[in-house]
Amino acid sequence: MNTIDVQLLESISRNVREHILRMSTNGGAFTGASLSCADILVYLYKHFLNVSPSSLYDEARDILLLSKGHDVPALYGVFAELGYIDKERLSNHLSTSDSIYWHPNRAIPGVEFHSGSLGHLLSVGIGMAIDARLRKLPTRVVVVVGDGELNEGSIWEACLTAAAHQVDNLIVVVDRNEFQANMRTEELIPLEPLAEKFKAFGWFVHDADGHNFEDLHQAFNALNLGKGRPNVLIAKTQRGKGVPSIADRADRWFCDFSLREVVELIDELNGRTTAELTSETLVVR
Amino acid sequence: MNPYEELLLRHCTMSNDVMVLTAENRGHMRTVPPMLGERFIDVGIAEQTMIGMAAGMAVRGRTVVTHALAAFITMRAYEFIRDDVGIPNASVLMVGMVPGILSDGNGPTHQAIEDVAIMRGIPNVGVFCPTDIDEFVEGMDYLITDGKPCYVRYIGLPPVFKHTEPFIPGLAEVIHSTSDHQVDVTILTYGFMARIAVTLVPLLEAKDLRVRVVNMRTLKPVDEQRIITEARNTNLLVTLEDHLQTGGLFSIVGEVLLHNHIQDHAPVMPIALPTWFRPGRLQEVLAYEGLNAVALAARIETFLTTISMKVSVHE
Numbered sequence: 302m303n304t305i306d307v308q309l310l311e312s313i314s315r316n317v318r319e320h321i322l323r324m325s326t327n328g329g330a331f332t333g334a335s336l337s338c339a340d341i342l343v344y345l346y347k348h349f350l351n352v353s354p355s356s357l358y359d360e361a362r363d364i365l366l367l368s369k370g371h372d373v374p375a376l377y378g379v380f381a382e383l384g385y386i387d388k389e390r391l392s393n394h395l396s397t398s399d400s401i402y403w404h405p406n407r408a409i410p411g412v413e414f415h416s417g418s419l420g421h422l423l424s425v426g427i428g429m430a431i432d433a434r435l436r437k438l439p440t441r442v443v444v445v446v447g448d449g450e451l452n453e454g455s456i457w458e459a460c461l462t463a464a465a466h467q468v469d470n471l472i473v474v475v476d477r478n479e480f481q482a483n484m485r486t487e488e489l490i491p492l493e494p495l496a497e498k499f500k501a502f503g504w505f506v507h508d509a510d511g512h513n514f515e516d517l518h519q520a521f522n523a524l525n526l527g528k529g530r531p532n533v534l535i536a537k538t539q540r541g542k543g544v545p546s547i548a549d550r551a552d553r554w555f556c557d558f559s560l561r562e563v564v565e566l567i568d569e570l571n572g573r574t575t576a577e578l579t580s581e582t583l584v585v586r
Numbered sequence: 587m588n589p590y591e592e593l594l595l596r597h598c599t600m601s602n603d604v605m606v607l608t609a610e611n612r613g614h615m616r617t618v619p620p621m622l623g624e625r626f627i628d629v630g631i632a633e634q635t636m637i638g639m640a641a642g643m644a645v646r647g648r649t650v651v652t653h654a655l656a657a658f659i660t661m662r663a664y665e666f667i668r669d670d671v672g673i674p675n676a677s678v679l680m681v682g683m684v685p686g687i688l689s690d691g692n693g694p695t696h697q698a699i700e701d702v703a704i705m706r707g708i709p710n711v712g713v714f715c716p717t718d719i720d721e722f723v724e725g726m727d728y729l730i731t732d733g734k735p736c737y738v739r740y741i742g743l744p745p746v747f748k749h750t751e752p753f754i755p756g757l758a759e760v761i762h763s764t765s766d767h768q769v770d771v772t773i774l775t776y777g778f779m780a781r782i783a784v785t786l787v788p789l790l791e792a793k794d795l796r797v798r799v800v801n802m803r804t805l806k807p808v809d810e811q812r813i814i815t816e817a818r819n820t821n822l823l824v825t826l827e828d829h830l831q832t833g834g835l836f837s838i839v840g841e842v843l844l845h846n847h848i849q850d851h852a853p854v855m856p857i858a859l860p861t862w863f864r865p866g867r868l869q870e871v872l873a874y875e876g877l878n879a880v881a882l883a884a885r886i887e888t889f890l891t892t893i894s895m896k897v898s899v900h901e
Contacts, residue, residue, distance in 0.1 A: 407674065414645065418669050424638025425670060431639070432646045435624055455666075458632045462639075465630065 302522045305348055310514045313382050314343045315570065318543045320378030320391055322558070322566050328395040329557030330403065331371040333540040333547065337478040337511070338445060339375040341536050344517045345443060345474075346379050354384045357410055361438045366426050369447035369476060370404040370416030377401060377409065385411040420453030422446075423473065427463050430471040441526065443472045449481025452490050457502070463531045464503035472524060473504075473533040476511065478540040482554055499533045511536030544570055552582035588742065589723045591618035594651065597730050598625045604730060605643055609633045609654040611683055614742055633663040640678040641670035649677040649733045651726075656682025656698035656739060657689070660705055667737075672708040677733035679726070680705075685715075685739035686828035687778055687863065690871055694862035698739075703833020705737040706806040712736035712755060713805040715777035718745040721803070724753045739777050747784045749801075756807035762787050762799040769796035771886060772820035772852075774813065774835060776802040779826045782872070782879060789883035795890075805838060813842045817851035822890060824855045828877070831858035855889045857882065 317339045325332040342365075346352075350363040367376055374394075381388040386409060393399035400408040404417035413429075416422050426444040433440035450456065463471055475495070479486050486492050496506045505528070509520035517536070524532045541548035544566050547556065558566065558580050565576035587595070595618050597604045606626045612619065619626045629636045633654045640650035652659065659682050660667075671678045682698055689696045706713045712734060716722040719742050729736050732755075751759035762784060763769070771790060775783045780801045790797045800816060802808065817823050817839070825836040836856035843851055857877070864874045872878040876885060 414642070415669075415673060418665060421638055421666065421670055424635040424666070425642035427635070428639030428642025428644075428650075429646055430642075431627070432643045432648060455634045455638075459635045459638065462629045462632055462635045466627065 302518070305514055305518050307514045310343055310347060313347065314340050316382050317343060317375060317378035318570055319567055320381055321374040322544070322563050322570065324374045324391060324394045325556045326558045326560055326563050329555055330374045330394070331554060332556040333480070333550070333554045334369065334372040334447065334478070335375040336542045336544060337538040337540050338372050338476040339378065339542070340512045340514065341445065341474060341476065341517065341538070342375050342379045344514055344521070346383055348518065349521050350443065354410065360436070361440055363440055364413045364429055364442045366414055366416070366422040366442065366444045367405055368416055368422035368444050369419065369450050372476070373403070373405045376405065380409070380411050419447070419450040420455035423456055423459040426471055427459060427468050430468045431466065434470060441470050441472060443474060445474045445476060448475055448477045448479065448486050448492060451475070451492055452481065460499070460502045460504065467529045468531050469527050469529050471531045473531070475533065475535045476538050477535050478538040480540045480551060480554070484551055495535060503530055505530050505532045507532065507534040509534060509536050511538035512542055546576050546578060557581070587617045588614065589719055590726070590742070591615050593723050593726055594618055595621055598622050603648045605648050605650045607636050607640055607650055607652045609636045609658070611653050611655060613683065614740065633658050634666045637663040637666035637678070638670055641674065641676045644676035644678050645674055649730055651679045651681060651730060653681045653683065655696060656685035656701055657696050660698055660701040660737065664704060667711065668708050671735045672710050675710040676735060678735050679729055680737045681740050682737065683740045685777070687868065687871060687877065688741070690868040691865050693865045697862050699828065699859050699862065700830050700833060701737065701739070702805050702829050703837070710735055712807065714755070714803065715739040715805060716741050716803070717777055717780040717801055718743050720745050721749060721753065728753050741778060743781070746781050753803065755804045756809055758800050758802045758809035758812040760798060761801050762797065764791060764796040764798070768819050769798045770821045771795055771824060772798040772800065772816045772822070773824045773826050774800050774802060774816065774839065775826040776805060776835060777828065779828050779877070782877065782882065783826055785879040786882050789879055790886065793887065802835065805835065808838055808842065810842045810846065813839055814846055814848055817843060817848060820852045822855060822893065823852045824857060824886060826857045826882070829858055831856050831860065834858060853893050855886070857885065
């Protein structure tokens, strides 16, 4: 197992979180969900996925699909930090002059498939993974799903099909922040015992602390790829991670902050003062 | 092996990029699956998963032919078709089995009688409704090669009339015409009902009515020019379909005439399904619903009488 530079990864993650906060104004964004999967995406693009800005059209590249598409500010933040897109382009968020909005669009370099409606990209990922297998390519397909998204029946339908067809170059990552849009998952539609559910569907199940790079590194290196079953990694995360005044809160899912609040939240991200928030909470979409 | 299976085998042999998927629907292909090897995937009774998978394969360069009952592929998987096939304009063909009246004894859950309406409502997705196995296979040959997304109403019945045009999306064909000029009744139709229309012709002609029958073939794109021409060269335009009146050919004709500002068109008589049809054996269903040749002839004659009475009142 190769070593990782945790300090470098943490520094990239901090920048990604700043991008997320900067996109959470003048129309807003799904801030909480974006912050919860930021570390996972940074780890995957830096250390796991065999893809780079120069290999976006390489047939053998690895593929990441963001099935919980509303956390796309995290993905675009990673793309900006790793050179897939210019950082300046993020300021086009919600401008009709670009394709950067609340859900992923394939017009943005690095986006492999659009999403928005939940429960779609696991089946799309199965198709891509089988395609790669038939072409005898080393491609691995990673599908990031939200835990709330696991309410969708299409996820479990696809889980059955993936196991039946032994799609063993497919990895699902569950961003287990324990929230769905407005409520804690266990208060609305309980998912636990989640690992046992996937095991019962015939999947290899792994877990990790989704904010600990050493732990993520261990877990991704321990995947049972090519062993006849699909893999799922349940990553324990926190909604709003890194910004204490909005972390782990049901009412900070979609956020449209004032510019002053964004500046204060970035201060908070940097470990300085606590932000004073007066903007409207829980704008349900 | 039936002609459709031969077509699938031929395309999978010619191109490494063609895939055949089914949501456990194999009634029309019992022989070919083992011959297709790993290019054939049965996903189980999981229409959404099938469409998502097909879209994933399509954006990686494949053309994917998917199969399920018409009611389920169009409605269970509708949002997957809209989002994952329609939005990226993915090369996925959706073949719906026992569409329209052909679901005969299944009952309303299995009746795809709004399929044309909802599938033509998705940008990028075409709609093809063949009348027999020859037309189906010829159209599928074109569509698989073309690689544009399309919904297809499956039909495996042998031809009952001679096709007069090659299959091209948006090109209708005249399959019967008493006269090359003005006629009394022009029937625009598609799919299974075109087969009924040709049996209806002698009954109308026996009443000294000049009749033209047009097989629309594709409902999207639709042959607008043919609709306009026929609407101007007949005394009565009939739209005949095994589909709800809303959103099908009658609606399409209305849209075309309105959009093209056609004022001087003949009266239009819709013959369609008002609601779910009575399940049973096909011939009995057709009789019950007033959709066999004898019943249709009577309905059309009554309509003609009504409009001629209206004309005489105005005179």
